[in-house]
Amino acid sequence: MSVKQNNLKSWYKSGAPGVWMSGGAVAIAIIMTLGLLAVIATRGLGHFWPADILEADYQVPGQEARVMLGEVVQVEEVPRARLAAAGLPVAEEGGEFMTRELLKVGNRELFGADFTWVVGEWLSNPRKPAGITVLERREWGNFYGNLINVKEGGQVVAEGDAAWSELQQRLDRVDALHAQLVRLEKKDIGRINHGLERIRLEGRKLQLQGKLDADAQAALDARRDALNADYKVLEEQMVALVQQINRDSVTLSASDGRQTEIALGKVVRAFRPNAMSTLDKFGFYAMKLWEFVSDEPREANTEGGIFPAIFGTVLMVMLMAVIVTPFGVIAAVYLREYAHQGALTRVIRIAVNNLAGVPSIVYGVFGLGFFVYVLGGNIDRLFFPESAPAPTFGTPGLMWASLTLAILTLPVVIVATEEGLARIPRAVREGSLALGATKAETLWKVVIPMASPAMMTGLILAVARAAGEVAPLMLVGVVKLAPSLPLNGNYPYLHLDQKIMHLGFHIYDVGFQSPNVEAARPLVYATALLLVIVIALLNLTAVYIRNHLREKYKALDH
Template sequence: MTTWWKSGSPWVWLNAGAVSISIIMVFGLLLLILVRGFGNFWPHQIVETTYENPVTGEQVEVIGERRRSETLTGQALREAGIPIPDDQVLVTRHLFKLGNRDLTGQDFAYFIDDFMGEWRYPRDITVLERREWGDFLGTPVRLIEDGQVVAEGEALWPEFQKRLARSNRLFDEIRQIEREEIGNINFRLERVRLDQRRAELRGTLTPELEQEFVSRRAALNEEYAVLQERLRNLSAENRRDAIVMRAPNGEEPTIRLEQIVKAWQPNNMSIPAKVAFYIDDFIGFIVGYPREANTEGGIFPAIFGTVVMVLVMSILVTPFGVLAAIYLREYAKQGALLKTIRISVYNLAGVPSIVFGVFGLGFFIYLTGGAIDRTFYPEALPAPTFGTPGLFWASLTLALLTLPVVIVSTEEGLARIPASLREGSLALGATKGETLWQVVVPLATPAMMTGLILAIARAAGEVAPLMLVGVVKLAPTLPIDGNFPFLHLERKIMHLGFHIYDVGFQSPNAEAAEQLVYATALILVLLIVVLNLTAITVRNHLREKYRAEGD
C-alpha cells in the first residue's frame, strides 16, 4: 500500500474520477436543458375532469395540460387547512396549465388527486395561442363573420383553420408595414428634422433650404398617409372574423381571429401531425418575436443581437489583441516594465465582468459617447446618439473583457515559432518586418484563432456587464435595416443571456416562463457551439494550410 501511494497512482485515479464526475455533470445538465427545452414545443394532451374543492366543497370543471406531479405529506396539507384524512401519509397533487387567464386570473393551478374525478381526453378540446393573455383552452362553438354565424358543428374546424391562415397573412402584412415601411418613413422624417436643426446651428439655413425641408417633409407625410389608410383597411378586414369558444366555467367568450397566433386540437392529432406541429412551433420560436413580457413568442431579436454583438466584438478585439501581443513578444524590450505589463494583463483577465460594465458605462458611454454627441451630433441633443447604451459600447466592453485572452493566446503562439525560421528569413535578406508579417504571424494564426474562440465563448455567455452598456429587455428595432449606414451601432439590442435572466427571474408568470427558460438556454448553448465550431474550422484550415506550405 505504501509503495502504491508513493507511486502517485492514487492521485491519477483521483484526477480521473474528478474529470469523469465533471463530464457527467456537464452532460447531465445539457441533457436536462435538452429534454426540458425541446419538450416545450410538443403538443401535450389536454385533460378534462372535475374537481371538488376540499375546503368549500364546490365542484368545478377543469380543462388543462398536466405539467408535473409531486408527492407531499398529508400532514403538510392538513396544516395548510386542507381536510386530508388523518391516516393518509402521502398525497399526490398535479400542476395544470389552465390558460384562460383573462377569465380566471391564473394560468396554472395545483389540484389534489384525491379530489379529482375521472380524467377524460375529448377530441374537440382546442388550444388557442393568443397574442395577448396567453393560451385559451375550450371547445369551439361557432364561427362568425361581422356578427353572422358562418360555420358550426363539423364544418367549423376546417373553415376556422382556413380563415385563421388568412388572418395571420393579414397580420404579417400589417406588421411588415408598421415595422419596415412606416419605420423607414419615420427614420427619414427624423433625418429631415436633424438636417434642418444642423443647418440652424451652423447658420446656413436659407429660405430656399428651409423650403426644401418643407417639401421633403410633405412628401414623406403623404407617403405616411397612404400607408395609414392601407393599415386601416387591412385592420378592418382582419377584424371581421371571430370564433366563439366555450370555457370550462360555461362562459362563451368571442375571440377575434386577429388575436390568435395558431390553434390546435392535441387530443385529435396523430403522431405525424404532432411531429409536424413540433417542427413548425420550434421554427416559430426561432424566427418569431417575443410577446407577453418575453414569456411567449419567439427569440429572434435576442439571437440576432447576440450574433451581431459577438461579430462586432470579434472585429474589435482581434486587431488590438494581436498587435498588443506582437509588440510585447517581438518588439518590446525585456525588463521589469514588460513583466509588470504582462502581470497586469493576467490580472485583467480575473477582474469581475460587472466591473467592466461599470467602466464601460462611465468611460465609453458617458465620457466618450457624450463627447462624440457634442462634436458630431449636436443637432440631436439633448437626445443622445452615442451617449447612451448601445450595440457598439456593448461590443467594445466585451472586447476589453476578452482582450487578455487574445493577447495571451497570441503570445504563446508566437513563442512556439522556432527561432530558426526567423534566423533563416533574416539570413535570406528579409527585413524584420517582412519576417514578422510573412513568416511568423501566418504560422501563429491558429493560436490567434484559439484566443478568438475562447473570447467568443466567454463573450456570448456574459450578462452582467451588458445590462449596463446596451442590452435591454425588449428592443423596438433590430440594429440592421435598409437605411444608411445599415448597421446602426448606436441602437440597443436584445441578448439571449439577458433574455434568460429576465424571463427566469423577472417574469410575473414564473410557471409559464419555466420551459421557455430551458428552451432559450438550449438555443444559447447551440449558438455558442456553432460560433466556436466555425472558428475552429477556420483555425484548422489555417493550420493545415501553413503546415502544407512549410512542408
C-alpha cells in the same frame, strides 16, 4: 509480500495513478456536462410538444364539484401535513403522501391565472375529449374550451361540426393579413419615420450652421410633404387591414360553462391536441421550434420566439471579435517581439493576467462611465449637435456593448497570442532575416502566420466568455425588448447606436423578472440550450479556421 509492495511502489512511481485520476476526473466532468445538457434539453424542448388536454371532475371536500380543464404540466407527491397546513380540507386518515398536479388552465381573463395546483386524489372521471380547442393568442395566453361558433361581423357563419374547418380557413386569412400589416409597420412605416427623422436632423444642422435659408427650407419641406403623403396612403391601408383582421371572431365555452367571444385578430393559431395523431404532433412540434428561433417575442417574452436575441448576440460577438483580435495581436507582438524584456514588461504581463480575473460587472461600470458618458458624449457634441438634447452615441448601444466585451476579453487574446509567438523557433526568425527580410517582413509573413492558430485559440476563449456575459451588458446596451434589428435597410444600415437583445440577458429577464413564472420556466431552459448551441457554433467555426491554419503552416514548424 515484499514483491507486491515493490510492484505497488513501481506502479506509483510510473505515474499511472495520476493518469487514472485525471482520466476519471475528465470522464466525470463530461458525464456531468452531458447530463446537464440533457436536463436542459428535456425541460426546454418538451415545452413545444402539444400535450393532451385533460378534462376531469374536481371535488374538494365540503365544496361543490366543478369541471377542470387544462394541460398537466407537473405531478409531484407532497406530505399530507403540508396540504393541511396550506388550509386544504385534507382528511387525517390515509397515506403519508398525496399527489399534487399543476394544470395549465389558461383563460386568464376568466380565472385570473394561467396555472393552478390541484390535488390528484380529488380528480375523478378523467377524460380527453377530441373536441377540446386550444387558442394560442397574441396576448393573455392560451384559451381552452369547446368551440361554439364562428362569426363574421357579429353574425354566425358556422357552428357545430362545421365551425372547426371554418375557423381554420379564416385563421389562414387573418395570418396573411397580419403578415401584410407587420410588413407595412416595420418596413414601409419604418422607412418613412426614419426619413422624417433625418429631414428633421438636417434642418436642425443647417440651422446651427446658419445655412437654413428659404431655398433649403423649401427643399426640406418638399421632401417632408412627400413622405407625409406616402404615410397617409399607408395609414389608410393599415386601417383597412386592421378592420379586415378584426372582422371575424370565435366563441368558445370554458370549463365552467361561461362563453367567451374572441376576435381572430388576437389569435395566432387554433388546434385540438386530443384529436392529433402522433405525426400531426411532430409537425406541430417542428412548427413551434421554428417559430421559437425565427419569430419575435410577445406576452412579456414568455411566448413567441427569440430571433432578435439570437441576432443581437451573434452580431455583438462578431463585432467584439473584429475589435479585440487586432488589438490583442498587436499588444502581444509588441510585448514579445519589440519590448525590452525587463521589469516593466514583467509588470505589464502581470497586469494583463490580473485583468483576466477582474469581475465582469467592473468592466460594465467602466464601459458605462468611459465609453458611454465620456466618449459617446463627446462624439455627440462634435458630430451630432443637431440631435441634442437626445443622445446618439451618448447612450448605451451596440457599439459600446461590443467595445466593453472587447476590453473584457482582451487579456485572453494577448496571453494566447504571446504563447503562440513564444513557441515559434528562433531559427525560423533568423533564417528569414538571413535571407534579407526585414524584421517587419519576418513578423508579417512568417511569425504571425505561424502563430495564427494560437490567435484563433485566444479568440475561441474570448467568444465563449463574451457570448455568455450578462452583467456588463445590462449597463452598456442590452435591453429587455428591442424587436427592431440593428441591421436593416435604412441608412447607415448598421445602427451601432441602437440597443439590442441578448440571449443571456433574455434568460435572466424571463427567469427572474417575468410576471408569469410558471409559463416562463420552460423558456428559460429552451433559451439556455439555444445559447449553448450558438456558442458551440461560433466556437466550431473558429476551430475549423484554426485547424485549417495549423495544417497550412505545419511544414514551417519543422
